[in-house]
Amino acid sequence: PIVDDAFVFGGIAAANALSDVYAMGGTPLLAINLAAFPAKELPLTILSDILRGGMEKAHEAGIDIVGGHSIDDPEPKYGLAVIGTVHPDRVVRNSTARAGDQLLLTKPIGTGIISTAIKHGVAPAVAEAAAIASMLQLNQAAAAAMTAVGVSAATDVTGFGLLGHLRTMARASGVSATVQAAAVPVLPGAEALADAGEVPGGTRSNERSLRTSVQWSDAVLPPRRILLCDAQTSGGLLMAVPPSAQPRLEAELAARGVAAYRIGDLHDGRAGTIIVR
Numbered sequence: 001p002i003v004d005d006a007f008v009f010g011g012i013a014a015a016n017a018l019s020d021v022y023a024m025g026g027t028p029l030l031a032i033n034l035a036a037f038p039a040k041e042l043p044l045t046i047l048s049d050i051l052r053g054g055m056e057k058a059h060e061a062g063i064d065i066v067g068g069h070s071i072d073d074p075e076p077k078y079g080l081a082v083i084g085t086v087h088p089d090r091v092v093r094n095s096t097a098r099a100g101d102q103l104l105l106t107k108p109i110g111t112g113i114i115s116t117a118i119k120h121g122v123a124p125a126v127a128e129a130a131a132i133a134s135m136l137q138l139n140q141a142a143a144a145a146m147t148a149v150g151v152s153a154a155t156d157v158t159g160f161g162l163l164g165h166l167r168t169m170a171r172a173s174g175v176s177a178t179v180q181a182a183a184v185p186v187l188p189g190a191e192a193l194a195d196a197g198e199v200p201g202g203t204r205s206n207e208r209s210l211r212t213s214v215q216w217s218d219a220v221l222p223p224r225r226i227l228l229c230d231a232q233t234s235g236g237l238l239m240a241v242p243p244s245a246q247p248r249l250e251a252e253l254a255a256r257g258v259a260a261y262r263i264g265d266l267h268d269g270r271a272g273t274i275i276v277r
Contacts, residue, residue, distance in 0.1 A: 001076055001078075002111075002115045002118075002135070002233055003115065003118060003132060004118070006046045006047075006049035006050045006053065007049045007050070007052060007053040007056075008053060008132060008136070009050055009053060009076075009078065010049065010050040010051060010052060010053025010054040010055075010056075010057070010078060011053040011054065011056060011057040011136050012053075012132070012135040012136055012233060012234055013050075013053075013054060013078045013079050013080065014031075014053070014054040014055075014057035014058055014061075014080055015057055015135060015136055015137065015138050015139075015234045016079070016135070016158065016233050016234040017031065017079050017080035017081070017082050018031075018057075018058075018061055018080070018082055018138060018139070018140075019139050019156040019158070019234060019235075019237075020082065020156060021082055021084035021086075022138070022139040022140060022142070022143035022156070022237070023092065023094075023139065023143070023154055023155055023156040023237055024084075024086060024091055024092050024093070024154075025086050025090055025091060025092035025143060025146065025147045025154075026084035026085060026086035026091075026143075027084055027085055027086065028061055028062070028063045028082050028083070028084040029063060029083050029084055029085055030063050030064055030065070030066050030082075030083050031058055031063060031064075031065050031066070031080040031081060031082045031083070032065065032066060032067045032068045032069070032080065032081050033051060033054060033065055033067070033068025033069070033070075033078070033080060034068060034069055034070075034077075034078070034079045034080065034081060035047065035050070035051070035068065035069070035070045035071075035076075035077065035078050036070070036071050036072075036073035036075065036076065036077035036078075037050075037070065037071075037072065037073060037076050037077075038072065038073060038074050038075070038076065039072055040072075041074075042076070046076070047076070050076070050078050051078075054078065054080060057136070057138070058080070060138060061138055061140060063082075065080070090147065092146065092147070092151060092153065092154045093153055093154075094153050094154065094155040094165075094168060094169045094172060094173075095153065095169070095172035095173055096152055096153045096173060097152045097153035097169055097170065097173035097175055097240035097266050098152050098173070098175065098240070098242070098266065099175050099266055099267050099268045100242065100243065100265070100266065100267070101152050101153075101175075101240035101241055101242055101243075101265065101266045102240070102241050102242075102243055102246050102262060102264075102265050102266075103166070103177065103179070103238065103239070103240060103262070103263050103264040103265060103266065104238070104239045104241055104246070104249065104250070104253075104260050104261065104262060104263070105157070105162070105184065105185065105236055105237075105238050105239075105260075105261045105263050106139070106142045106236035106237045106238075106239075106253065106258055106259060106260060106261070107134055107137065107157070107185070107235055107236025107237075107259070108130075108134060108185035108186055108187045108190075108236075108261075109157070109161075109162050109184065109185070109186060109187065109190070109227055109228070109230055109232060109235065110131065110186050110187035110189075110190025110191075110193075110194075110227055110230060111131050111134060111135055111187065111230070111232050111233050111234070111235065112161075112199075112200045112202060112203050112230040112231040112232055112233070113190050113193050113194050113198055113199060113200070113203065113226070113227065113230050114127050114128065114130075114131040114187060114189065114190055114193060114198075115131065115200070115233065116193075116198045116199065116200045117189075117193045117198040118131075120198060122193075122196075122198065123189070123193065123198075124188075124189045126188050126189060127187060127188055127189030127190065127193065130187045130188050130189075131187055131190075134187060134234070135233055135234040136234070137234070139156060139236065139237050141253075141256040141257060141258050142236065142237045142253060142256070142258045143237065144252075144256060145249060145252035145253045145255075145256050145258060146237065146239055146249070148252050149241075149245055149248050149249040149252050150245060151239045151240060151241045151245070151249065152240045152241060152242060153169055153173060153239070153240040154237055154238065154239045154240065155168065155169055155237070155238050156235060156236070156237055156238070157232050157235030157236055157237070157238050158231075158232050158233065158234070158235055159202060159231045159232070159233075160206055160231070161203065161206045161228065161229045161230050161231055161232060162179075162184065162228050162229075162230070162232070162235075162238070163179070163206070163210055163213075163214060163228050163229055163274055163276070164206050164209070164210060164229065165238060166179070166238060166274060167210065167213050167214075167272050167274060168272075169238070169240065170266065170271060170272050170273070170274065171271045171272030173240075173266070173271070174271045175266045175267065175268065175269065175271060176266070176267060176268070176269030176270055176271065176272070176273040176274065176275070177264055177265070177266050177267070177273070177274045177275070178264050178265055178267065178274070178275045178276075178277065179228070179263055179264040179274060179275070179276045179277070180263060180264055180277055181217075181219075181220045181224050181228065181276050181277060183261065183262060183263045183264070184227075184228065184261070184263050185259070185261045186224075186227055190227060190230075191223045191224065191227060192223075194223040194224075194226045194227055194230075195222075195223040199226055199230075200230075200231055202231035203226060203229055203230045203231045205231075206229040206230070206231060207225070207226065207229040210229060210274075213272055213273060213274055214273075214274045214275075214276055215273070215274070215275045215276065216276050217275075217276060217277045219277070220276050220277070225276075228276065240266055246262075
């Protein structure tokens with residue numbers, strides 16, 4: 001589990017599962033639980049707390065959990081299969097970004113690094129609290145703003161990290177990207193923890209896979225490079241928006257209490273290449 005508190009873990013897992021529907025401009029309808037649990041080694045009250053956390057987050061999203069599947073397993077695992085709906089003409093894809101689009105991000109990064117530090121017992125309280133609050137935040141309001149205005153493309157930022165998901169978008173759209181490293185929001189304490197080596201395996205894997213796609217400026221130091229590759233759980237939405245629509249999108253996000261960070265832009269070039277300055 002990404003955190004020690006079973007109830008919070010359930011809520012984070014549910015928020016993470018719902019994000020795929022939100023990222024495509026959809027509305028969640030219902031979900032089913034998928035749980036693995038060592039029933040002979042841990043009290044079932046822990047599983048109950050996990051499921052209760054997931055149910056509360058599902059209700060926050062306005063949906064019911066209508067069933068589920070469970071399996072006996074040495075390590076607790078939990079997620080949801082979420083079903084949603086979207087008009088066929090209004091699907092937001094990650095393959096339709098255009099040169100000239102601006103990149104907006106709705107949540108800070110660093111949850112993977114902070115979660116690793118939590119497991120090792122070295123995460124500062126402020127970092128832990130900020131990461132948990134971010135992971136528990138649904139992308140519902142961000143998606144509502146996105147669909148109200150219209151964007152070229154979008155994706156949620158999860159296991160492949162910010163640059164990994166951006167590469168997927170840029171490659172599928174036939175464009176390249178520039179990211180301003182200093183403009184990317186980072187959770188408090190995450191950069192220091194990255195510098196201290198609190199880096200999960202998934203983040204290291206992302207870093208390796210991006211070597212041929214990312215051109216780093218010498219001004220971007222190793223801890224910031226690691227963060228830009230950090231594997232996220234329940235990360236924000238990364239949206240490619242035409243410059244003409246950007247002010248309205250930022251206003252719609254602000255009206256819904258959602259942060260909007262301008263982190264870069266898309267342009268012509270080798271598909272999937274990212275320049276980080």
